[in-house]
Amino acid sequence: MSGQDPSLRELLSRAVPGSGEDLAGRVDLVGAGPGDPGLLTLHAVAALQRAEVVLHDRLIPQEVLDLAKPDAERVYVGKARARHHYKQEELNALMVARAREGHYVVRLKGGDPFVFGRGGEEAEALAAEGIPVRIIPGITAAGGCAAYAGIPLTHRDHAYRCQFVTAHRRNGGTELDWAALVQPQQTVVVYMGLHGLDKVCTEMVEAGAPSAMPAALVERGTLAAQRVVTGTLGDLPGRVAGLEIQSPALLIVGEVVRLRQAAGCEPVAGEGEADAGA
Ligand SMILES: C[S@@+](CC[C@H](N)C(=O)[O-])C[C@H]1O[C@@H](n2cnc3c(N)ncnc32)[C@H](O)[C@@H]1O
Numbered sequence: 001m002s003g004q005d006p007s008l009r010e011l012l013s014r015a016v017p018g019s020g021e022d023l024a025g026r027v028d029l030v031g032a033g034p035g036d037p038g039l040l041t042l043h044a045v046a047a048l049q050r051a052e053v054v055l056h057d058r059l060i061p062q063e064v065l066d067l068a069k070p071d072a073e074r075v076y077v078g079k080a081r082a083r084h085h086y087k088q089e090e091l092n093a094l095m096v097a098r099a100r101e102g103h104y105v106v107r108l109k110g111g112d113p114f115v116f117g118r119g120g121e122e123a124e125a126l127a128a129e130g131i132p133v134r135i136i137p138g139i140t141a142a143g144g145c146a147a148y149a150g151i152p153l154t155h156r157d158h159a160y161r162c163q164f165v166t167a168h169r170r171n172g173g174t175e176l177d178w179a180a181l182v183q184p185q186q187t188v189v190v191y192m193g194l195h196g197l198d199k200v201c202t203e204m205v206e207a208g209a210p211s212a213m214p215a216a217l218v219e220r221g222t223l224a225a226q227r228v229v230t231g232t233l234g235d236l237p238g239r240v241a242g243l244e245i246q247s248p249a250l251l252i253v254g255e256v257v258r259l260r261q262a263a264g265c266e267p268v269a270g271e272g273e274a275d276a277g278a
Pocket residue numbers: 034035059109110111112113114115116117139140141142145190191192193218219220221222223247248249250251
């Protein structure tokens with residue numbers, strides 16, 4: 001990064017990992033944010049620039065991987081739905097092996113490593129093998145998608161609470177605490193809910209949410225291809241049908257969705273957005 005603004009260079013030199021730090025044999029679990037490279041933290045950039053091995057998820061853009069040194073080993077360890085490239089145990093073993101070889105390993109994860117990202121499990125596995133591990137947080141999909149879609153997750157008049165839930169449980173189940181999800185004055189963000197969208201919307205209505213409750217599906221949030229489909233619990237599945245929405249997608253449910261236009265927020269990523277909603 002020659003020719004860089006000196007104050008930016010200075011900030012990067014003070015980022016974690018520090019420029020004088022001995023990184024041999026350590027693993028950092030680094031959050032890459034939800035997609036837009038502009039959402040990387042300086043710590044994440046510094047870690048990538050110094051990495052000797054980068055083990056990355058599916059949704060990490062090439063420009064982000066290009067921040068690593070040309071000779072850094074890059075391994076795609078992501079998981080497409082129902083098509084696991086690496087089992088979790090294999091990935092853990094690979095991190096341990098590369099660290100034991102004396103490399104500085106960056107495990108680059110979408111969003112934040114500790115939010116539905118198995119970061120806790122990976123940190124436990126590394127610690128159990130005596131490998132030093134640090135967590136570099138990232139912007140969550142919830143934060144990034146909501147901001148780029150112009151939906152405030154909380155609002156003093158509409159939501160004093162926000163719940164993040166996953167529709168995909170370890171055992172493959174999709175049972176959630178529906179009664180907790182339909183409390184008034186809250187926002188619910190459902191991760192990994194694309195394939196269970198129908199079920200989530202139906203169960204929420206059956207548990208007592210108004211079928212007119214606003215809901216939005218954000219596809220490929222923060223990326224140029226972002227699409228936002230808005231509707232209600234009652235009609236969102238029908239609106240989404242036929243649009244060939246791709247993963248990753250995030251469901252946001254709550255009165256705050258109505259504020260999307262009212263808040264007048266412009267999407268940062270802009271051009272690719274096709275608002276398919278009402
Ligand atoms: C395994 S979780 C990872 C979550 C991540 N660690 C975080 O902090 O946001 C993957 C799910 O996050 C959501 N997601 C991640 N990136 C997204 C994006 N750019 N747009 C929409 N949803 C996204 C989707 O629900 C996807 O199925």
